[in-house]
Each structure stands twice: as C-alpha cells, then as structure tokens.
Amino acid sequence: MNDYITISELAKLMNVSVHQLRYFEDKRILPPAFTGDNHYRMYGIDEVYRLAHILLLRELDIPVGTIEQCLNGYSPENYRLLLDESLGKVRTEIDRLTKLQRQMESLLDKQREWSEQPRGYQRRWLPERRLKQWLVLADGASLTARSLYEREPAPSGLYKNDLYYVCEAQRTLLCMESAEKSDSVLEEGEYLCKPFALTDEQDLEREAERLAHELRQRHASAAGPFIFVEHAYLSMFEQERLQYEIQVRLDPDRCGELR
Secondary structure, eight states: OTTOEEHHHHHHHHTOOHHHHHHHHHTTSOOOSEEOTTOOEEEOHHHHHHHHHHHHHHHTTOOHHHHHHHHTTOOHHHHHHHHHHHHHHHHHHHHHHHHHHHHHHHHHHHHHHHHHSOSSOEEEEEOOEEEEEEEEEETTOOOOHHHHHHSOSOOTTTTTSOEEEEEETTEEEEEEEOSSSOSEEEOSEEEEEEEEEESOTTHHHHHHHHHHHHHHHHTOOBSSOEEEEEEGGGGGGSTTOEEEEEEEEBOTTOOOOOO
C-alpha cells in the first residue's frame, strides 16, 4: 500500500489544489484507485498519468465534459480532430484580442493627441473624407434620442466613431465616415480648425459664430460648409463634456493671414 499516495500528496505532486482534484472526481474523470479503511482516497501511478493527461487537456482549453469522452476511448485521429478544432477557436480568440488591442491603442492615441492639441485655431491640411449621411436636422432643431431612434437603421459602431455635423443652409447633415458607399465628400485641403469641449449642444452655434468672426479677422474665406466633428468616445476621459472640433476648408485664393 506504500505505493499509493493520498489526495493531498497527489495535489502537492502535480501542483494543483485538493479542491480541483475533488472537482475532477465529481465529474467522473479522476476516481481514486481505492478508498482506504480510514476513508482516505488513495492514488497510484495510473492515476498520476491520468491526471497529467487531464491537466494537459485543460491547459489546451478542452472542456471537462469533452475530457470525459477523451478518456473513455478517443483514438489518435479523434485527438487530432479535437486539437484542430480547439486550435481554430484559439486563433479566433487571438484575432479578437488583437483587434481589441488595436482599438485600445487607437483610443489612447486619440485621447493623447486631443489632450496635447493646442486649443486655439490652427491651420491644418486634411485628407479627403467620404461621408455617409445618417439623418438631417432642420435649422434650429436639436438632436434627440427619438430622432436617432426613428432614423433606422443606425450605423454600426456608432459608439466608437466620429460623428460629422455638416452645416448647410437651413439644415445640418449628421454623417459618419464610410470606406464604402458615400453620399458626400469633404475635399482634401487646408482647413481652419479648433478643438473644444462643452456640456450643452446649444453652445455649438456660438462656436460657429466665433469661427465666422475668426475668418473675418484673418481676411479669409470659406470654401465649404462649417463642420463639427464630435468625438463622443473621448467623453469617458472628461465626464459630462463632449469633445468636438470645428473645421472649415479655406478658399485657396483667400486663405488670409497666418496666425
């Protein structure tokens, strides 16, 4: 009988908990070799190898329920198919985590860029942007949850993408960038831009008035509509305040003074 060890000794040998071994026993994949007169569970070399097999399969993310089937007569081909399937799931999870990593890095980069950006007006060269129109707000109308809901279908990724408010005569177009089909294009060119944060969307009108005043001060002319870019996802870093940037493309023949 000295060839056998107790459950606590087996746990220590294999660097697992007694609780885990009892769990395996409850799931009928690791019964003891026998139970002694003192009611101690006893384990021999066969159980050691069986536990090693179980622990390897668990490390390979094989469910306990499947392990029971494995131990009850899987062939080498069965194991190969099982591991191929598990490997496919692992690759899918790696892809998901890689995308999550990139999303987190992008969000941190955008927040860092926002926090380091000068808060005054800046002239910047911006690339062409293709926009997909979502809804139209009449002049003086406010964006509400009801207006968003009634304009179905909602764009995918609404919570993590920039929203563009394109201010046209008597209306405002609410748009998102689209790599596929687009309704309008913001042309490449030099823009006058200013980042700002606010708690009330009614303040957007005041920012438009300030931009118009800035253009006059610079003796510059607009070559397109005023655009508000809303970075709603950055609001997590500054509670109760939404981050925006106001932009307008400058007329290349009347760009005005450098300031």
